[in-house]
Amino acid sequence: MRNGGATIRECLESLASQSHKPKKMIVVLDGSTDKTPEIVHEFQQIKVIKTTRKGSSHAINTALKETGTEFVFITEADAAYDKDYLKHALQHFNNEKTGSVIGRLNVWKIRQGFLANYWENYFDIKYSKPYSPPNGWVYRTKLLKQIEGFNEKLERGQDVDVGKKVKRSGYNVVFEPKSLWYHAEALTFERTAKKAVYVSANSLAFYLANLKEKWRALLSPIANFASLLSIPAMLAPQTSIPAFAVFCLFLIRSASYISKNWSVAKHKKELMLTPLVWLFEGTFNFIGLTIGIPAMLSRRKLPPLYVLL
16 A cells, blocks of 8 residues: 555544454555555554555565465555445355455545546446456455465556456356445546546556457547547538547447436436546546557556556
8 A cells, every 4th residue: 555644544444343353454555655654553453564665466465475364355545344344245255166255336425526426326337237346355365375466567457367367266256235345436537637547557568468358448548539539520520520420429329328327327417427527537548548558668667657646
């Protein structure tokens, strides 16, 4: 964890108050420069490990080496967990083919507003359909060590990469809707822009390594940006027929999404404006791609500015 001072106290309190008490709690401080260390040291039951800044995968693997329990629960500093999260999740390990479990994600409304409602709609829609999780957060410790933990070469997609390894090892990743957790999503447009740049800039290595399965995710930001550029074509379609066609496809996609999810979404205004959020994110996704592609081709790590914005 690095610089999680804004939310780490609530995160640790939610873990300490689990109805199924953790046998051991470990926090790895990945070169934090804010008040995170001071807050973490307030919790006497936590073992603290300090490292230089090496990324989240290295932090997880460092903690994994100190873990001797049958199961390990990997958490995020900007998330809080329902008191029965572990209680419900651990029941699935009675099935010997369960390798990992994840709960139902919700937006942590640390501030109210349009984007908070947007994310609430997003998760309600996501879980209104049959859901097959790509990865979990509670693992069999022996299995996680057997697959050599998290890939430290990836800055993004490490969790999904581990989920793929779990499945290739013959185990299942299980979704438990009663295990509720709340994540501090990007609730301002500034943070949304930074996150979009970060996601695209750091996801290329993972997406290209898994192109057969993840091509849609790789092309989505490019498609959104193309749609944004094609808006002027609506006013003068004769000047750019291909751009106008892209824009029309975007409108069809938007109308289909809104109509299919109208009955599920609690916040109708935010649902109607969702395509505008796609365009906003797509613009900064594209910026992230322009940063990430040269870095990947030159086999250099991205500058810290883009690794943790």
